[in-house]
Amino acid sequence: MSMRSPLGQARGLGSAKDGTHHFWVQRISAVALIPLSLWFVFSVAQLAGGDFYMVRHWVHAPSVAITLVLFVVAALYHSMLGVQVVIEDYIGNEGSKIVALLLNKFLHAIVAVSTIFAVLKVALGS
Amino acid sequence: MSHQPPKGLPSRPMSPFMLGQYYRFQLTSVLSFIHRLTGIGLSFGTLLLAGWLITLAGGPETYGMFAKHLTAWYGQVLLFCWSWALLYHLCNGIRHLGWDIGKGYELKTAYATGYAVVIVSLLLTASVWAVACLK
Secondary structure, eight states, X not given: OOOSOHHHIIIIISOOSOTTHHHHHHHHHHHHHHHHHHHHHHHHXXXXXXXXXXXXXXXXSHHHHHHHHHHHHHHHHHXXXXXXXXXXXXXXXXXXXXXXXXXXXXXHHHXXXXXXXXXXXXXXXX | OOOOOOTTSOOOOOHHHHBTTTBOOXXXXXXXXXXXXXXXXXXXXXHHHHHHHHHHHTOHHHHHHHHHHHHSHHHHHHHHHHHHHHXXXXXXXXXXXXXXXXXXXXXXXXXXXXHHHHHHHHHHHHHHHHHHXXX
């Protein structure tokens, strides 16, 4: 039985047993984003030149609202994982790194929740 | 840019010093840089998506103030860059997924898929804008 604390293991001095989680969820979100991104860009292209009422009508359809929420969740999650790697690669100072990693998670959560709320407000509104 | 060696160490070139002067760029490494750069750009791009949907929820006036900037020339340039960045990252991402399952590591294959990513991402971007313009 190991006498080391979980923090001691996670600091890279031994396996914390979940090192592949980040890698794996980044790939899962990547696969999900292939059809979702293609759907999004081509749908938005068809809305080109449309006014407020046309865009609202589009988001109002349940299938569109659901797919938009899926796209936002997958995109923001994938973005959070990607930015985390960039921070870990380029910020050497331990304190700054921890602050940046926390900010990364909080900001992505704020953007994701606000955007999902907006989609639901439009989709469920009259 | 100056590279001061740590105290007590002789002055030696450090890795960023190699870029441009001694390092010959190859398609594969440049595509890799672009993948990361487009990834960072797309993270900021999600703010564009958020702004679009949040102002849509705010009503016609709020949406109009946002859409005004999107339809202006600088908004269109931004949207064009955004669409290409997304489609490039998507195409090169598929290349990465291939590597993850151990496919495509041969030098010839890595170059062939690299050129394919550049061409397909440009074709996809062109077709998105063709749909938008012919609407």
